[in-house]
Amino acid sequence: MHNKTITELAKDLRAKKYSSVELTQFFLDRINQHQALNCFISVSEESALKQAKAADIKLAKGEATALTGIPVAQKDIFCTQGIKTSCGSKMLDNFIAPYDATVIEKFNQAGAVMPGKLNMDEFAMGSSNETSYYGPVKNPWNLDIVPGGSSGGTAAAISARLVPAATGTDTGGSIRQPASLCGITGLKPTYGRVSRYGMIAYASSLDQGGPMARSAEDAALLLQTMAGFDPKDSTSVDSEVPDYSATLNDSIEGLKIGLPKEFFSEDLNGDIAAVIEATVNEYKKLGAEVKEVSMPNLKLAIPSYYVIASAECSANLSRFDGVRFGYRCDKPADLTDMYTRSRGEAFGPEVKRRILMGTYALSAGYYDAYYLKAQQVRRLISDDFNKALSEVDVLMGPVSPSTAFAIGEKSGDPIQMYLSDIYTIAINLAGLPAMSIPAGFADAKPVGLQIIGNYFAEARLLNIAHQYQQVSDWHKQAPKGFE
């Protein structure tokens, strides 16, 4: 069952080959069996089986939709009523939200089953899943390497077939980079396409939830459920959600692909460059035309991102003060002691680093030099993309400059770590949708291809990804021991 796609599982459920309760129990057992991967922070067996029972009733009544009865795990950044939401932090180790995030509500309404909450970098800050309070997630392709971050728990769980699909969030590449490093399919939608309500904020103007799955076809089903206007999120966009599955089989004959030359500099690992080149050649065979484009301001993306994201996180994380919820230090002497010790004891070093950077960037006398300048750069990068996407339909390139690195290899060097998001970050600054799809292997580790589209072009991206997945089988390969 674990190798089947959502569509196949849904068909089996309808044909009564097995019930949702059986399917759910199967995946719960599999999750339990592979605890060594450290993919899950919480496993919600009891509530999952309850949901499965309810799904079976719906199935029996013929009221099922595409996801009814299908196990879909959630990144532990989405608030779930009654089930712990930790955001990978000691700060929220004791936090049980009194409400469901809009995305969770939507999955519940669709009848999906949530087997548990997935491990992640603390407050989504990290590129390797090593900053989680709950310890690093292991990459199923090689237990000594990282799965990528911050949706590393999601990517590893899907890759190891512990769940058919799950959610991730992407602030600077956190869906695409782990998808690439674990060999799965991940889509970061256009900013505003999926509600952020109930998704614990890291950097509000960049955060975007999205689907992660084993195929574009499954990702389309997930996005269908997640997308849409939410009156509770002022930045969510009020535009119609297309039928993402309906256009998957459209021809891509005549597709204009742009290759940004800045994506293929000497920083890019040669093996990865070769994989990308081969994939682009496959697209040519499918009828696509390829053109080189240039985005001169791309090199400014990382500094700009770290100023903006840090500035926003410094404010977003202020609410974790030990007053109303979350961690409070033992026997505070006074108010300042309560603040400083609660925050000092419960935040990890990477979170502290970014809060301090952001506080500095916003402080009197530095605002203009850092925050304002970063916003201007952000605009330039957006303009670069707009210009490029006026000449071509989509942009393609690598997701990450290297394949998955060893656990501990970069954790002592934040700059090196930040550079692993060099090809993904600019897309968040521009708010564009982008995907990572399995494109091959380098040194026996998965390599992803990044496809970047225009605003709200998710259907087109999924179509382009699906067409490639019809002529390739990288996305079907399973890591050893998890087949």
Next chain:
Amino acid sequence: MEWETVIGLEIHAQLATKSKIFSAASTAYGAEPNTQACAVDLGLPGVLPVLNREAVRMAVKFGLAIDAEIAPYSIFARKNYFYPDLPKGYQISQFELPIVGNGHLDIEVDGMTKRIGVTRAHLEEDAGKSLHEDFHGLTGIDLNRAGTPLLEIVSEPDMRSAKEAVAYMRKLHELVRYLGVCDGNMQEGSFRCDANVSVRLKSQQEFGTRAEIKNINSFKFVEKAINYEIERQIDLLEGGGKVVQETRLYDANKDETRSMRSKEEANDYRYFPDPDLLPVHIEESLKDQIKTELPELPDAKKARFIEQYGMDNESAATLTSSRELADYYEAVMKESGGEAKLSTNWISGDLIGALNKAGLEVTQCPIDHGRLAGLLKRIADNTISGKIAKQVFDELWNSEASADEIIEAKGLKQITDSGAIETIIDTIIANNPAQVEQYLGGKDKVFGFFVGQVMKETQGKANPGEVNKMLKEKLKR
């Protein structure tokens, strides 16, 4: 040395919306602690603010009423600081690009009109409340008020005395209540003020160093606090000292201001645009629509009352001091058949006196406009005298009956039957020969004695004009 005072006010007016500025929780005052705070007000992880359209409309309405520029594009910012009753660790406010720009308000002090500039007015959310009583060694937090919409109205430093500051504050208070954008309840903190006070030599151009007095919630205290502060600063400067820029607190019990924190300790608020909220675009059409909803404003109404009802300046000011009072006046006028002078005198005199004594607002007046008009009609048509009318007024205040019912039940109808009055007069003249003699001897004061006797005999119901006329006839020398 001759000193000049420079005062600017920042007024926080709580907007009279039903729900909070960024959440659907109620803004009603006085509920049990933390019962009117939803997930958004509590700042729970993952929640997001959604702007209350009504708060924006109210801000625009206020801006239009003071002839201010309404920003076609305004943004919200985060003002960052830590405090237990500030749930998110930042307050959502406006910094650059506030919704209301330059405007003005005319005040009247000692018969002179003066224009006070309004620099800006911006929307922001209120914080919660820290409770120190009942929590031994701990602090309780009530977040009912967190997220309540405030309009912070910042004046130019145009005021030169505490009196002008109070006049400005009163004028604003009157205006926001007219507009219905703020209930103006100062005890509940719906309308409060920070005063920036500095002094300089009369000959000096540049401003002196200012002190900011925080959170003053009554007109009386504003005047006292500013006057105390002026004196403190002048004493300091004349003694060779220097004023330091700082935040001060007014202690009403001791009638003094004292230092809260100096500029050096001041927070760096690290303002930046709130990424959770979109910029606010105000279309011309919205402004036009709100313009049509503006009520007649106090100054215009006052001018009209003077013109239309022939009032003096003072009565017009009194009767237009609140929209409700003015409405009451006009309703009485209409129903009493246009008795302007009577209505003016009775409402600005007896009625307001009684309301003040009972501590009531005109909206809580026990005599509705119809019943008061009923009384005025009976005065106008001579059914009762002015003196009897006061008695009827008291009855109206204490009962549900109409003036006519009271007059009827108590037999207060004025005696206009001259035959009956004549008989009484004849009897009194016959019974008091000594007084008659005195009067005829030239002691005019005695005339009052006869009037008094007639009124006593008729229990005040005789028409005084009639009595005077007839007595004069009868006592002809």
